[in-house]
Amino acid sequence: MKYLILIQSNPRSLAAWDAMSDDERMAFGRDHRRLAERMADEGVLVVSEGLADPSLAKWVSVRDGGAISSDGPYAEVKEHLAGFYLIDTPSLDEAVGWAARVPDAKYTEVEVRPVLDMSGWEF
Amino acid sequence: MVEDLLRTSAPQVLAAVARRYGDFDAAEDAVQEALLAASQQWPAGGVPDNPVAWLIRVASRRLIEMVRNEQARRRREALPQDPVPCVRGDDELTLLLLCCHPALTGNAQVALTLRAVGGLTTAEIARALLIPEKTVGQRISRAKQRLRDAGARFVLPDDLESRLPGVRQTLYLIFNEGSTASSGSALHRVELSAEAIRLTRQLRQLRPADGEVAGLLALMLLTDARRPARTRADGALVPLAEQDRSLWDQAFIAEGVSLITDALQRYAVGPFQVQAAIAAVHDEAPSAAATDWPQILALYRLLEALAPGPMVTLNRIVALAEVDGPPAGLRALDDAGLDHYRVAAVRAHLLERSGAPAEAREEYRRAARLTLSLPERRYLETQVARLA
Numbered sequence: 001m002k003y004l005i006l007i008q009s010n011p012r013s014l015a016a017w018d019a020m021s022d023d024e025r026m027a028f029g030r031d032h033r034r035l036a037e038r039m040a041d042e043g044v045l046v047v048s049e050g051l052a053d054p055s056l057a058k059w060v061s062v063r064d065g066g067a068i069s070s071d072g073p074y075a076e077v078k079e080h081l082a083g084f085y086l087i088d089t090p091s092l093d094e095a096v097g098w099a100a101r102v103p104d105a106k107y108t109e110v111e112v113r114p115v116l117d118m119s120g121w122e123f
Numbered sequence: 124m125v126e127d128l129l130r131t132s133a134p135q136v137l138a139a140v141a142r143r144y145g146d147f148d149a150a151e152d153a154v155q156e157a158l159l160a161a162s163q164q165w166p167a168g169g170v171p172d173n174p175v176a177w178l179i180r181v182a183s184r185r186l187i188e189m190v191r192n193e194q195a196r197r198r199r200e201a202l203p204q205d206p207v208p209c210v211r212g213d214d215e216l217t218l219l220l221l222c223c224h225p226a227l228t229g230n231a232q233v234a235l236t237l238r239a240v241g242g243l244t245t246a247e248i249a250r251a252l253l254i255p256e257k258t259v260g261q262r263i264s265r266a267k268q269r270l271r272d273a274g275a276r277f278v279l280p281d282d283l284e285s286r287l288p289g290v291r292q293t294l295y296l297i298f299n300e301g302s303t304a305s306s307g308s309a310l311h312r313v314e315l316s317a318e319a320i321r322l323t324r325q326l327r328q329l330r331p332a333d334g335e336v337a338g339l340l341a342l343m344l345l346t347d348a349r350r351p352a353r354t355r356a357d358g359a360l361v362p363l364a365e366q367d368r369s370l371w372d373q374a375f376i377a378e379g380v381s382l383i384t385d386a387l388q389r390y391a392v393g394p395f396q397v398q399a400a401i402a403a404v405h406d407e408a409p410s411a412a413a414t415d416w417p418q419i420l421a422l423y424r425l426l427e428a429l430a431p432g433p434m435v436t437l438n439r440i441v442a443l444a445e446v447d448g449p450p451a452g453l454r455a456l457d458d459a460g461l462d463h464y465r466v467a468a469v470r471a472h473l474l475e476r477s478g479a480p481a482e483a484r485e486e487y488r489r490a491a492r493l494t495l496s497l498p499e500r501r502y503l504e505t506q507v508a509r510l511a
């Protein structure tokens with residue numbers, strides 16, 4: 001089963017970040033890198049990325065067959081996706097175990113969402 | 124075809140080399156290289172008279188080279204080099220048991236079995252499971268390391284019988300991976316359900332008197348027989364009752380029915396045999412309306428006693444509702460007190476059948492939210508729309 005571990009940036013996580021010492025920030029980044037390496041070693045990692053600042057995002061829509069892109073309403077947004085790990089584990093329990101090792105979980109919380117699969121029950 | 128020949132030869136070659144040199148990990152690497160060499164040389168230069176012997180020779184040479192290189196560093200004594208290993212009858216079973224070792228997770232068992240016994244490349248496994256090749260590679264090397272740590276050796280275990288349920292479960296997991304990972308987009312994707320059937324046929328040859336292996340093979344055939352009718356061209360799920368039965372694979376049905384009929388007469392009954400028997404009753408019904416529901420209900424009761432689980436109970440309740448009517452089904456559903464996401468889907472179905480469309484609609488909506496399957500969600504949403 002595939003699971004997505006989502007890491008949000010919000011006022012609480014920003015406050016936690018502000019309160020960290022330089023060493024703690026270094027450790028935070030290093031722990032993320034190590035976690036991704038560990039996931040890869042264990043054969044569970046599908047992909048993981050950290051996302052750039054939402055001020056760099058473009059919002060895309062299609063109207064009357066034409067694509068329009070614009071800068072988003074980022075100023076008003078209090079919470080945004082900051083990064084994710086997509087993993088493939090035998091069960092939710094293992095996925096939760098990996099999520100507990102995401103450094104952010106120590107300061108705020110991270111979310112684990114199952115990915116929809118293509119199985120089907122014959123009703 | 125060279126590719127098929129390589130895949131069917133792979134487990135025999137690996138087993139022979141692993142048994143001779145006692146190092147499964149190194150043997151697996153060496154056999155991969157021998158298979159690669161063959162896939163490059165045979166199409167142009169021709170297939171050797173005895174392909175398995177050729178592969179064993181090349182893999183053994185490669186393994187000895189690898190060990191020597193390591194030993195040159197470590198200055199240890201050489202491994203025995205003669206005689207050249209040969210294929211032995213119980214090799215493939217030993218190999219299968221090793222790949223399904225209880226020290227490994229289900230995911231690891233699936234990957235290792237597909238490569239070592241199925242003869243698939245890491246890239247093929249990655250495409251079949253829809254995960255990166257590197258992840259599969261790591262999963263396999265981790266699995267081999269874990270086998271080493273667990274002290275697993277290439278010999279038939281003493282507790283052979285108690286290990287077989289694990290093997291059957293892994294093969295069934297591979298079969299089901301075929302339906303969970305199927306995206307239908309990749310053209311050269313290995314069909315995992317077909318691969319699982321091939322491997323289970325092999326296991327059946329090795330254990331012809333195992334009723335549950337026969338039951339598992341029958342269950343796979345009887346389920347896979349319905350595959351052409353299970354999804355529409357757009358990927359939408361077609362419920363059993365609405366499937367075009369003329370699309371079902373009659374050869375698979377005939378083989379599955381004959382297998383399960385024979386197994387039930389000869390061996391002690393087990394969960395795979397009962398599930399196969401249920402699938403056979405569905406497959407033999409000329410139409411949904413002509414389904415022998417009392418027999419299906421009896422079989423689900425038996426299955427619930429042998430191998431209880433929420434899905435078994437739900438299916439038993441569906442069958443009960445067909446026999447005794449939707450109100451009886453709804454009562455049974457309440458009594459069962461199940462905590463499972465498919466309870467809502469079953470309740471919706473039964474509410475609709477008992478003439479309560481508004482309540483049914485709400486339950487379908489709930490079921491659509493709770494499912495983990497994309498085709499199922501689409502199906503449930505169409506039910507919501509239909510009852511609007």
